[in-house]
Amino acid sequence: METEIVVRNLPELPRDVLMDIFALLEIPDLMRAASVCSSWRSVYTSLGSELQLYKRPQTPCLLYTSESAADNVACLYSLAEKRVYNLTLPDPPIRSRYLIGSSHGWLITADEKSELHLLNPITCQQIALPSVITNERVKPVFDDAGTIKEYEWWEPKHDIELDCEVDGHHKSTHALDKLRDLFYIRARIFPDPSTESYIVVLTHSESRQLSFARVGDCKWTLLPVGYDYQDCIYMDGLLYAFTSFGQIDTFDLNSPTITRNRIIGDMKTYTQGRLYVLQAPSGDLLQVHRNLEIQDTDDDDEEFIFVTNNILLYKVDMAAKDLVLVNDLHDQVLFLGCNQSQYLSAEEFSQLKPNCVYFTDDDTCASEDKNCCRDIGVLNLENNKREEILPQLWCSWPNPIWVTPSLARMNWGCTNK
Template sequence: MATCSIMSLGRLAMALCSAILGSLHKLSALLPHIEEEPSMVEAELPEDVLVEILSRLEIPDLLRASSVCSSWHSAYTTLHSLGQYKRQQTPCLFYTSESAGENVGCIYSLAEQRTYKITLPDPPIRDRYMIGSSDGWLVTIDNKCEMHLLNPVTREQMALPSVITMEQVDPIYDESGTIVKYKNWWQSWHDGVMFFSSPRGCTISPRWEQLFLTGRAFVFSETSTGKLLVVLIRDPFSQLSFARVGDDEWAYLPQYDSYENCTYKDGLLYAVTNLGEIHAIDLSGPIAVVKVVMGKAMDIGDRKRNTYILHAPWGDVLQIWKTEEDYIHPSEDDYDAVLKNTASIEVYKSDLVEEKLVKINRLQDHVLFVGHNQTLCLRTEEFPSLKANHAYFTDDSLSWITEFKNNRRDIGVFNLEDNSRDELVSPQLWSNWPSPVWITLNLAKSNLILDMIFKDGKSIEADNALNYPGDFSHMLSFDDPKMLEAAAEGGLGGAAATEREEGSGGAAAALRHSGRGGGHGQPNPAR
């Protein structure tokens, strides 16, 4: 415990040094004031400068810093309440573990190479399937086919419209009035006219049948309203449904199908089909307006390939093709021996003028995240713990995940230079169901008090009267006697002791280090 605590303090010190160096343009304005003071020790940084420094920290470091002393906590409160915390987060892997408990979510930090555990609200997270992850939100569907938005850091949870409000879904009730099945209508459209419709019974158990109602989900902040927009790519023909948080029902885009992935920019939803065709969709009006901005790139789709779309930091629209292969593991038996591996990941620029794809052989100093998350392309200069010219991937093959839910998940780091792959961490931390997803942590919401904390591997009731940063300091063992002694030697003893005397409780995280993480990629020269 003491070793882990000292490492946490050391990490905070390093992060603060980096943040201060990045804020020198504001700190320079303080020099005349500091020189007039008789003692540098007695001088305190103005709150606006502290806010600037804290705004450059990732969420775990931010919460550590906010627990150091009252002035730093005040700066954190200002930063959070004014919505000025905009720092991009290094993606983490969200997963569950049978040993952790039914309601516990685990977050593996690539930046810290450690795991945090958070107790989440009902329904149990291990009974849900995670169909999407965007901007800190998980989109989940449980074994009753009820969908929620969940922020695992703040524990904020919001119900989404019922599946029975979808155009093609009819509920089937038993004698007691309980929904036991859904009738999912298969519809096919051409030029705005439906020419085929057929019902299909869909039980709510086993779990994989959920995906006849929903498949893949995305969350975007809508430009025109500022509301959260949830987009579903759903069976039976990979069509689009969408709703805004607070809506009572799902809207439906029936004329088009075969969508695989989507992204959002400047008020438009961009969706890509399994043939590489790109549609720009305006959802702001009473009727969705669809424009084909790039025709199909091929005539026949590949069922073993997943296609992703995103806007790159340099402005291009990219398509990512991830191809999978099946193989039989020699050390396993029969059903459990069927495994899936990512065989290749290819990156293409979508030339919307010429309406063609141009292959990109090297991403230089950028890195990709693909899976059941909003597809990301990040600069390794801003995220030094990530490997340049690599793709971090999770298993998002819908049929594979649902039909072989107990088999090993295909998760790792893919080298775009030589098509080699590495394990993300070894030994494996996660359960195979529900399948893990990438998530970028988000503190945007205000519900920051957690019901449970973890310390020494045990769950402990948290005091809900305490502030969240105080809880987090306890999670980091700032109230541990050896930690206080170490902090005092480093000049932080008074601050940590003050927080302890004020009764700071614990946050929902585990002090468990695990394996190697994302590695340290060196940024390459600009493209």
């Protein structure tokens, strides 16, 4: 009550002055300011509709759920402020969804019918992506009333040595809420400057194939068959896809006929570990390899867990077809997990620790162990020591994920059949 009286008695600042002040705030702090009074809320709304006035770089936040909150509430932990915000999100409830990606402020989620949505947790805008049954690998099975009752998943047989499909498929049948357990691996959102739009790239199936859809599409387009894609990145008008064996393929998604172009068949240097790809501000293409170790636990229901014990960073030398070890990040910071990997400057984001990697669990089989402890923390690359981000107060499902807050909105109308 005392705070309300103080705010009510404050002199009203000119709107343009408030706009200039609010434009300096990060989004979590901006949301808090918007709750003070109606005039401040109006300024916040204006910034959201005039994004050219709001270009403040955003520190990634950890999004998770809590058993103490409602099923439709997500918790957003701000690294910049070291505080938690509760966000009430649209249905279906966030705790019933799987989180398979985070890019440019958007979550990519899978609901209980294994359908995908884009969700901006700040603006609460939600967009349904093309149905799972528009993916060439999935076919609907109908009951007598004509309602979809389950899915058939057709997985092609693949010759690893020849790197090609062979005759025949493995067919399996799954309940509506079970397909997402096995079919989805990871999703990314990429801006497409050529169309001033966005592209969603989906990694799926046991063979880790790629499909994509752009704004306006009503179905997924399966890319020419590759195998074992671990991560991908969109740059210079091409999609670069990386396999765990060191190969790099490119796809021109704007071509009338999309073909696979293998630009690197075998890397001279090859390393094990979970693979992430990102582009440094210098333009260099980087590969990050995250190694895990098994640790015993004191929990009778959980005999062991996998934890990050080492992260190695490499520059991709395209000409030499080799990986060049990068010893440290200096004043740079990495964010790894189910999110699209990020490479930031600790000088620009003063709350972040230089030469460190902030990571979350991205185990693709995590849904099988929903109650397990998650591998989340900060790893210092100089001494290889890790520390916790905050006490583990989150639910272990859906997996906590990094998200960079954004006020951006997206138009996704189904126009292309």
